[in-house]
Amino acid sequence: MDxxxxxxxxxRHSGVDAGLAEFVSIFLGVVLVxxxxxxxxxxxxxxxxxxxxxxxxxxxxxxxxxxxxLQPLADVVKLLTKENIxxxxxxRPIYNLAPxxxxxxxxxxxxxxxxxxxxxxxxxxxxxxxxxxxxxIGTLSVLMAGxxxxxxxALLGAFRVVALxxxxxxxxxxxxxxxxxxxxxxxxxxITEAQWGMWFVFMAPIAAFLFFIGSQAxxxxxxxxxxxxxxxLTAGFNTEYSGMKFAMFFAxxxxxxxxxGVLMAVLFTGGWIGPFVGELPLIGLVWLMAKASVWYIIALxxxxxxxxxxxxxxxxxxxxxxxxxxxxxxxxxxxxxxxIKMAGLTPADPGNxxxxxxxxxxxxxxxxxxxxxxxxxxxxxxxxxxxxDAAKGLSAPVHAVGx
Amino acid sequence: xxxxxITPEAFAFGLFTIxxxxxALGVALNRNLVRGAVWLIxxxxxMAGLFVLLSAPFLAAVQVLVYIGAIGILITFAVMLTRxxxxxxxxxxxxxxxxxxxxxxxxxxxxxxxVAPVWGxxxxxxxxxxxxxxxxxxxxxxxxxQFVLPFEVVSLLLTAAIIGAIxxxxxxxxxx
Numbered sequence: 067m068d069x070x071x072x073x074x075x076x077x078r079h080s081g082v083d084a085g086l087a088e089f090v091s092i093f094l095g096v097v098l099v100x101x102x103x104x105x106x107x108x109x110x111x112x113x114x115x116x117x118x119x120x121x122x123x124x125x126x127x128x129x130x131x132x133x134x135x136l137q138p139l140a141d142v143v144k145l146l147t148k149e150n151i152x153x154x155x156x157x158r159p160i161y162n163l164a165p166x167x168x169x170x171x172x173x174x175x176x177x178x179x180x181x182x183x184x185x186x187x188x189x190x191x192x193x194x195x196x197x198x199x200x201x202x203i204g205t206l207s208v209l210m211a212g213x214x215x216x217x218x219x220a221l222l223g224a225f226r227v228v229a230l231x232x233x234x235x236x237x238x239x240x241x242x243x244x245x246x247x248x249x250x251x252x253x254x255x256x257i258t259e260a261q262w263g264m265w266f267v268f269m270a271p272i273a274a275f276l277f278f279i280g281s282q283a284x285x286x287x288x289x290x291x292x293x294x295x296x297x298x299l300t301a302g303f304n305t306e307y308s309g310m311k312f313a314m315f316f317a318x319x320x321x322x323x324x325x326x327g328v329l330m331a332v333l334f335t336g337g338w339i340g341p342f343v344g345e346l347p348l349i350g351l352v353w354l355m356a357k358a359s360v361w362y363i364i365a366l367x368x369x370x371x372x373x374x375x376x377x378x379x380x381x382x383x384x385x386x387x388x389x390x391x392x393x394x395x396x397x398x399x400x401x402x403x404x405x406i407k408m409a410g411l412t413p414a415d416p417g418n419x420x421x422x423x424x425x426x427x428x429x430x431x432x433x434x435x436x437x438x439x440x441x442x443x444x445x446x447x448x449x450x451x452x453x454x455d456a457a458k459g460l461s462a463p464v465h466a467v468g469x
Numbered sequence: 470x471x472x473x474x475i476t477p478e479a480f481a482f483g484l485f486t487i488x489x490x491x492x493a494l495g496v497a498l499n500r501n502l503v504r505g506a507v508w509l510i511x512x513x514x515x516m517a518g519l520f521v522l523l524s525a526p527f528l529a530a531v532q533v534l535v536y537i538g539a540i541g542i543l544i545t546f547a548v549m550l551t552r553x554x555x556x557x558x559x560x561x562x563x564x565x566x567x568x569x570x571x572x573x574x575x576x577x578x579x580x581x582x583x584v585a586p587v588w589g590x591x592x593x594x595x596x597x598x599x600x601x602x603x604x605x606x607x608x609x610x611x612x613x614x615q616f617v618l619p620f621e622v623v624s625l626l627l628t629a630a631i632i633g634a635i636x637x638x639x640x641x642x643x644x645x
Contacts, residue, residue, distance in 0.1 A: 160507060191603050195530040202538025206510065209542060213503055213549055221549070228546055232539070252603065 099176050099187050104169075107320045111138040114320065114366055121370040148309035153216055156306065161214035165307070165314035167207035172321045174200040179328055180255045182338050182350030193254035194246050197329070198239050201284060204322070205231045208286075208303050211315070215306035223302030226292045226377060231284060233384045238280030240392035244273035244399050245333045258337035262417035267334040269429040272395045272436055274334040276388060281326040282365055283380075285319060289372040290380060327362035328354065335361075395436060402432045482522055488515030502548045510541040527603045 077087035112127065112135055119126025127134030152161060177187035178196055190196050205227060212224020246252050248269055249260035257266075267274045283290040292302075299305070304315045331337055335357045338350025375383070406412055406425050413421035492512025499505040513536045520529035609615040 157501075157503070160504065163507075190526060192526050192530050195527070195534065199530045199533035199538060202534060202542070205542055206537065206545075209545055209549075210507065213545070225546075225549075228542060232542070235538075 095187065100173055103173060103176055103321050103325065104317065106324060107317050108138045108142065110320055110324055110362075111141070117363070117366050118370045121367070142313070145310055145313040150309040150311060151306075153306045155216040157214040157216070160210050161306075162311070164207050164211035164214060165311045165318075167210065168204060168318035169314050169321070171200060171204035171207060172318055172325050174203070175325050175329070178254045179332060180258050180337055181354060183343060183347045185347070185351070186255060189253055189255040192252050194242050194252045194257070197254075198235070198242065201235070201238075204284070204318070207318075211307070212303040215303075217306050219299045220303050220305045223292075223299045223305070227286065227303060229377070230286070230290060230292060230380060233381060234280050234283035234290075234388075237276050237384065237388040237392040238284065240389075240396055241273045241276035241280060242333070243396055244270045247399060247403060254332055254337075258332055258339065260416060261336040261339055263413060263415075263419050263422035264426050265334065265336045269426050270334070270395075270399060270433065271430070272391070272433050273399070274330070276392050276395065277333065278326075278330060278361070278364075279388065281329065282368065283384075285322045285326060285365075287319070287323065287365075288369045289375050291374055292377055292380065323365055324358065324362050327358035327360075327365065330361040331357035391440060395433075398432055398436055399429070402429055478522060481518065485515045485518035485522065488512065488518065490515075503545060506541065506545040506548055509544065510537050513537050513541060527606055 077090060115137070116126040116134070127137035130136040130140050152158060175197055178190050178193040180186040180189075208227045208231075209224050212220045212222075212227070215221075245257050245266045248266050249257040251257060251260065260266075286292075304312055307315060331354055336353075337357075338354045340350065340353030343350045343353070406428055411424045411428060413425060415421055489512050492508045492510075492515060495508030496505050496512065499508060513532065517529045517532040517537075520526075520532055610620045611617055
């Protein structure tokens, strides 16, 4: 038991030199944190294909192994044995560097994720900021890939990415500030521990909604998959990649989706917090993965049911809806937190569920009012558009479908 | 833990210095502007590492977020949009040696300041023992007695710059 919770101490007890024991435990930790998401991804490919198939009324992979479980392994072998083609005119160093960057950008996020009460890579004081910073490396990778391929479709895909990812980082970061304010801490460990009494998703549902949409856009998947819109860009930024280099982009994307689920779990639904965590810290990992899986499944559901949006629609949705909403949400939450402080509703013991209820109710009502305001504004806007359309319709009865 | 007389800090410092200086050299020596932009990002990344070693994790994260995530990508983007710039073969200017001399002089100046005690010695004992946390940094930005005025002025300046950029972009659009 002790060996699982504290390897360094365990090794020292069995007579290993203290420095070496420390080194071995840190080294194993790094290897574990770096390999675990990659291994999970192999299974997730199966989950995703099966889930997509069920939504589309198909069976999905069912030939290799029981329930087609070994299909991803077969795919890995196939990708490994494929030829690596570098197009003529490609900028070789940049072309080769882009795929590892994509994987690294996602793996680096895992360094600050608390997996259980005592297992985490590092407890960075600036964990939330670190996440936003690291996520920008992924954008860089796509840009490098698109340019270095010397292919017009790839470059067009990369241009779209920069527009899309940089835009959606704004509501993402603004939504991220809300749990930071609620927890009074930017560290991922601190944010998790602040949710002992109440999950933040009940205190800030709008922030959770904004963060979920923002992170979905960051992965570049439907309805935001303009990056690789097959009908317009063949395969977008990774058109010229093959074999393992393509597989790295592919793995990076799959890992990113699950990592977003983990982040949602850590920031809004209490991370590793669950029953029996006190007695058996490692069980926190199970709770974390279970919560992350729920968010992951919702992300898959969204991906497989919504159509791809046009670039102007995506941009309008972000700048005219998400960004204003995230700014208003930030101001409302900050204001309500001050009101709660002045009214003396702040729980004396943040870990107590009952003491958290008044605070949560105030924030929840605030969020509901905000949501109501948004609905009314959307309704008025839709009405104005319909009236304008009707007025136009009198003079010119034919107008474009879908406008 | 010391391996062969080199502390991990010294090793990390060496690595980040190589990244910073190597990246800067890459920027200066590369004819290909996109590669130059990538080298610039490498250099900025080394700087972020140095910030970590100086116990300023907040600055390090901001360095990665703002300089690599925003400015680096913006530069790369701008270079890619101007197609003729990606394939430079000739030199733009013959005054490169002048800038080299100026840069070299600056470096000598800096070296003098660090090695020789011209402006007072820079021994490690003089460094402040307590390093401010992110919380203190945040408070000092909004505290009326500290930096709230400069902070607001900078915000206003940036807002003005954004509005100016939009006005310029709009103007050109109407002309077309």
